[in-house]
Amino acid sequence: MVANKISSMVTQKKELDVYIGKFLNNRYLVIDLIGKGGMGKVYLAEDTAKNGMPVAVKILSLSLVNQQMFQRFVREIFIGAQLGRKSKHIVRVLSYGITEEQIPFCVMEYLPGKNLKTFLKNQTLTLPQFLDFCHQICLGLECAHQGISLKAEIYPVVHRDIKPENIFIVEDVKVGAIIKILDFGIAKFLTERAGMTLTDSFIGSLPYCSPEHIEGRKLLDMRSDIYSLGVLMFEMLTGKHPFYTTSQSFGTWYQAHRFQVPPTFEEVNPQVKIPHKLEQLIISCLAKDPSDRPQNISQILTTLEKVKTQLNNKTSNSSNSLTSASSVQLVPVTSISEKECLHQVWPKNKPIALIGFPHLLHTTQGTIPTFWAMLPKKEISKFLDKINGTDFISKINIYPMILWTTVLYNANLPLTRWLSYFLDMKDSKGQKIVHILAETGYYHLLFFAFEEPTKCAHVKTLTLNCHQRQQLTDWLELSQNSPEVINSNQAKVILKTEYEKIKPEILRKLAQKKKNSNLNGKHWLLKVFSNLLLIFKSR
Incomplete structure (x- = not known):
């Protein structure tokens, strides 16, 4: 009975979605709904002009069709079209159009994979993975901060909504994981001369907003994205947000971002092994004053590269050097x-x-x-x-x-x-x-x-x-x-x-866990005996 009710609810939702099964611009056949966002819905579609190539179609919500949201949607199309061509780490906008109901939509590359939030739910990042993911995120942000061309001038772009849901991971059999930054819908040009400004009302995701963003300052720059990146990096390594809040209200998050001091990794858990240089970088990204943070993404990339080199050197010196650091997961001291x-x-x-x-x-x-x-x-x-x-x-x-x-x-x-x-x-x-x-x-x-x-x-x-x-x-x-x-x-x-x-x-997994535990114990004993043998031989 319960299963029938649930099935009925799903069927009703599909019947209410007017776009599934329709052609847009006599070219894009809408197949299924694959996501929802603050501005509208995202559908899987086939590009019939390119042998049914899969694409993602984002359609602005009917309830949001007004001058302000239309302007914001056009901004996303404009930015995505330019940045997607410049960087493989930013989702590419391929085309755009208007539905029969005069609702704007944009066509983007289809990304098979999962966002970072879903990824972190299912597994723990190793340090090499963390460094690789952050390196790619930074390359995408650096491209945006370097700007886009408009009327023969270059305008840097601030994303303003860096969060796990907007970081997408695509698995490639040849090169491994490829990171894509999504949703430049609330991105902002660093100059008002571009003629594409928005209202002064707050737009963003509260847990990841910089202090200056949540205060509503007009002159946000790339250092606001760097703060959001700091929150993201902290979560990727610890599984916890750097600030504690009792509710999700605007006022509570304002107090947290403006006044709370982020904890050190040792305070979160003394057993989590994080390179000191990496911890310093993340804490500096979370500085309340923008002038105390890294001033550009290039500085972050330089530090990440140093940490990676240091990590590789340790790996070459000792095959077991990453045992405690490669799987970063909290084990409380109790x-x-x-x-x-x-x-x-x-x-x-x-x-x-x-x-x-x-x-x-x-x-x-x-x-x-x-x-x-x-x-x-x-x-x-x-x-x-x-x-x-x-x-x-x-x-x-x-x-x-x-x-x-x-x-x-x-x-x-x-x-x-x-x-x-x-x-x-x-x-x-x-x-x-x-x-x-x-x-x-x-x-x-x-x-x-x-x-x-x-x-x-x-x-x-x-x-x-x-x-x-x-x-x-x-x-x-x-x-x-x-x-x-x-x-x-x-x-x-x-x-x-x-x-x-x-x-x-x-029970099967627990039995396997026991078996792996025994194997690890045997490997440890073998290593101990091997080291003892080397010591005796050297005498």
Whole structure:
């Protein structure tokens, strides 16, 4: 029944889209909707004049057809047409036109791939990847800042909306990942003489705006893009935004960008290994005063090249030099809060039974998400220092609820324990747990034994990857306007059924994780013995 409702909703959306199946300018056959933006929709289409070559068609939203937005759309076409020819790192505008309803559209190269936001949800960047991506982003920005030609004069262009969604990654079998910068829709010429100015009202993405941009200063220059790039680089390396906000309001973001000091990488996590020169570069890009930032993209490219050279030299000197630095992922230091967990007492209002539940624990390290589980004493000992995993499942499109499961796995016995709990996002407590889980990036698992239920027997710390943290953040945001196609009990049944289906795959991955762990251990021992042999031979 639920599946039928969802299918019906999708069908209705397609029926309401008047452009799918239509020809534009008797040339471009619209195939499907592939994206939505602030200005309109983007469709996959075929260029019938070029043997059905795939192209992307961006059509201005009907509700935005006014002089200001038309001007902004024309600006994007004009800038994209020039910059796309100059740099392979900027999406190319191929053509433009007007629909039968007199709505403007532009035709762009079709990019098979994903944007940076989606990419970071699914995997962690290595340092070489990070340097490669940033190098290409900078080349695209440098091209824009060098300017375009208009009336025999050169006008530098500020993008003004650098964010993960506007960085696109195209996988090429020959050269690897190619970065493309999208959406010059709110780009601004550095001089008003170009005759293509916009209103003074604020346009941009609040989490990535420079202080001067969010203040509404008219004279923005390329250093505003450099600040946005700094925010982007910080997120790419840590999975966290450099500034903490309690809401997404304009005033909250203004306070953050104008007054908050960005943390050092050591403050975010002492175990994340970032070259000092690279950290200095990113922090300098986040300076409040534009004069304290790198003054142009060329300076950033120079520093990135130095870091890359330094990294390559280390690699050639030691094949293992990137072990700690290549996969940049937060692993919190939690020893203090772990000790505090050992003093916790099983709640009197909870039964002495095989159950588990989440709890927000107030510690000297702040409010920490925890999960309390009661198991037999012998069973607890069999899970200590063994493989474990964390999973989250949700169907936000039908009901705002998340199934949070911790998997304890002992491959030697074999023995598996699934500790699950439903977080109802309609409840403020559930929302708070999800928010702090995403913000903290880890949780403590507290074990209580049947035989000695009064105090905590052991504590394990489990970390979330960048994808899981972003997933929780997205779900939390979506849950604010989530439909309730079903009730909470039906949602639990669906989530539990869904989870039962993927349990075999989870066990397979845990078994593989155990196998890889053993192999790594053997490789380490072999290396130790090899080094000892060399030492003895040299004597």
